[in-house]
Amino acid sequence: MADQITVTAKLTDYIRQVSLREDDILHELRKETADLPGGAVMQVLAEEGQLLALLAGLTSARSILEIGTFTGYSTLCLARALPADGRLVTCDITDRWPAIGAPYWQRAGVRDRIDLRVGDACATLEQMLATEGAEIFDLVFIDADKANYPRYLEFSLALIRSGGLIVVDNTLFFGRVADPDVQDPDTEGVRELNARLRSDERVEISMLSMADGITLVRRLF
Numbered sequence: 001m002a003d004q005i006t007v008t009a010k011l012t013d014y015i016r017q018v019s020l021r022e023d024d025i026l027h028e029l030r031k032e033t034a035d036l037p038g039g040a041v042m043q044v045l046a047e048e049g050q051l052l053a054l055l056a057g058l059t060s061a062r063s064i065l066e067i068g069t070f071t072g073y074s075t076l077c078l079a080r081a082l083p084a085d086g087r088l089v090t091c092d093i094t095d096r097w098p099a100i101g102a103p104y105w106q107r108a109g110v111r112d113r114i115d116l117r118v119g120d121a122c123a124t125l126e127q128m129l130a131t132e133g134a135e136i137f138d139l140v141f142i143d144a145d146k147a148n149y150p151r152y153l154e155f156s157l158a159l160i161r162s163g164g165l166i167v168v169d170n171t172l173f174f175g176r177v178a179d180p181d182v183q184d185p186d187t188e189g190v191r192e193l194n195a196r197l198r199s200d201e202r203v204e205i206s207m208l209s210m211a212d213g214i215t216l217v218r219r220l221f
């Protein structure tokens, strides 16, 4: 079996040169976000945003849930991949960061597809399940606080349709998941999610070592 290639900085540059299609709107949002404290670490990589759009298209998604908006780079990638009458519900605990992204959503002509829900995501998702019902999304993107990842997975499995795709970000969590000496709540949350997914017969999975680790989860029934 061929080994996993080591992605050096040189190779990353090459990958970006030959595959990245980040336009001016995305690029400007990325730049404005990177100037915020911790901003560059929080937002998805440009190539991950491109992957999210491709996955939304591949699954013919018309209804998307995002858990963790921040300044809305991934929101914009996903919203653009929707048909004009599609909808994207995105959740964040604060409206401070999404307020930075909203003008970019507007410029890209997709603001009306985006439904921002502000508040603790577990409460938002519980309320959504109670009022809007189960199996209402084609694609879910999980990218909020890591300690709650196991709970977000369960909510997502209830909210996604059978055959739908859940994309989980940061499943390698800066490599901390593989270091048994690291036991903070965020690392433990990601570890628990990874362990649960491995044995969950409701789903098929593929764990990609791209970016900070991305796990693709398809609900089987």
Ligand SMILES: C[S@@+](CC[C@H](N)C(=O)[O-])C[C@H]1O[C@@H](n2cnc3c(N)ncnc32)[C@H](O)[C@@H]1O
Pocket (backbone or CB within 6 Å): 042, 043, 044, 067, 068, 069, 070, 071, 072, 073, 074, 075, 091, 092, 093, 094, 097, 119, 120, 121, 122, 143, 144, 145
């Ligand atoms: C890693 S960032 C999301 C990045 C975003 N997907 C992007 O590409 O720019 C995580 C976000 O989750 C939000 N968050 C943290 N805890 C939360 C909670 N309990 N409920 C909802 N959102 C939360 C943070 O405010 C932050 O904006």
